[in-house]
Amino acid sequence: MIRHSGGSENRRQGVPASVSNQIPRVGRNVQPSPMPPGRVCGREDPQEMALTVRMEVKPFKALRFDGRVVGNVGDCIAPPYDVIDAAQQEQLYKKSPYNVVRITRGKTLSCDDGEHNQYTRAAEYLTQWMREGALKLDARESVYGYVQDFALDGIAFQRLTFIALGKLEDFGKTVRPHEQVFAKPMQDRLNLKRATAARFGLVFMLYDDPEQVADAIILKAATQTPLVDFVDEQNVRHRLFAIEAADDIQAIVRMMRDKSVIIADGHHRYTTGLTYWRETGNPAAGYQMLAFTNTRQPGLVVLATHRVVGGIQGFQPQALLEQLKGKFDVVEFAFGRAGKSKEQARQGMLAEMKTLGTKDASVVGIYMGDSAFYVAILKDEQHMAAAAPQMSSAWRTLDVSVLQKLVMEELLGFDAETMGNPDRVAYVKDMPNAISDIIARVDAGEKQIAFLTNPVRMPQLVDVTDAGERMPHKSTYFYPKMYTGLTIQKL
Secondary structure, three states: OOOOOOOOOOOOOOOOOOOOOOHHHHOOOOOOOOOOOOOOOOOOOHHHHOOOOOOOEEOEOOEEEOHHHHOOHHHHOEOOHHHOOHHHHHHHHHHOOOOOHHHHOOOOOOOOOOOOOHHHHHHHHHHHHHHHOOEEEOOOOEEEEEEEEEEEOOEEEEEEEEEEEEEOOOEOOOEEOOEOOOHHHHHHHHHHHHHHOEEOOOEEEEEOOOOOHHHHHHHHHOOOOOOEEEEOOOOOEEEEEEEOOHHHHHHHHHHHOOOOEEEEEOHHHHHHHHHHHHHHOOHHHHEEEEEEEEOOOOOOEEEOEEEEEOOOOOOOHHHHHHHHOOOEEEEEEEOOOOOOOHHHHHHHHHHHHHHHHHOOOOEEEEEOOOOEEEEEEEOOOHHHHHHOOOOOHHHHOOHHHHHHHHHHHOOOOOOHHHHOOOOOEEEEEOOOOHHHHHHHHHHOOOOOEEEEOOOOOHHHHHHHHHOOOOEOOOOOEEEOOOOEOOOEEEO
16 A cells, blocks of 8 residues: 655645545544444444355456557546536547547437437447457456555545446345435436446445455555556546456455445446346346445545535525524624635634534535625534434434435425436535635626535444435545446446
């Protein structure tokens, strides 16, 4: 594992505990504490599950880009489809004629119809690239080690993942989703699978192994020449290695036999994988390409996802503040008077959110362009018990749950359709400059309210999935994203 530098202990500008809740325990060689002793990532005591196979994994022959045909393989890889906007789509199209974005998020045309569309073009690209030798099937079955090197606040991290086929299971004790998903992306992914009979994106799975069996094997593989090695636009280095030794593969298979997993990212891909398998009856489709990351490693970083909303008829900031005071204590961080600058006020809000978050308070940061930032602090947990009596205490104490139930639904009147409409609610991942950009959108009148949250902590995620529940939409952002096109599963 790379050595963690001391780095700056200051947060990135405008990051409310996104890294501060994670880095202090994982960035200074402090072992994360994802689960209580004897508890494994959403499952019962291992002794109770003796001799029971939970997560079945196996090696496979991946379809991969051949540098002898495509040139720089890194130019053919893309971020996950759901984070690519129109501008980045265009950039990726220009980057290489073989960039996988043509398949995973292909352009739509005005003349598209049921016979000719982005899905049929995706199938044509896949067939053409295989025929040209741009995509070739590996000669040997492997498990693939995926190493991502990145930095936050000057602190170096390394996340270790292995890619293998995993047996598809209905959601339950073995495979647990952690957040709600929107229906439209699911139909989109299913259409792509139907057209191509292939799986392109990685489903990011979390498992818990205190022995770190796979981590050690990945690090050993990382001493070899990588199959792929490139640096993305966010300065994250991505490397792929083949794990071919039978002993190493069997060690990983054995280690996973008593494990259950939580889907960190890729709920749409996993769910449509189940649907496609049932539709086709293809035995090969019963195993899906999955990416497994151990919760015991320091490189597992979770950032917040903020909300910025608009389109509220007759919106009045002061009226919302008065409504909030019924169930929240509201702390104001004004600027433009008493010598306070806007930046000072913002940092005051973020510092208050961080402090309260360490005390397990439920808090929401708010900006409405009215010369102040605010922190809303839930007065009494019973308000959430009344609003969501069917949900567990673990779910009701999440900042994102409080925001959704008591503010967006109860005070603003948003329903599920509204919260899934990008014109009304934008979900912004807490990357550098994200909060500055949110504030600018409110100041420009593009949106009306920015809601900021602390990141979900790993024990909270496990508690919610243990209760058999899902967090609200877009509750977490596991950084960095796992890229698409490193390995492809052709059925």
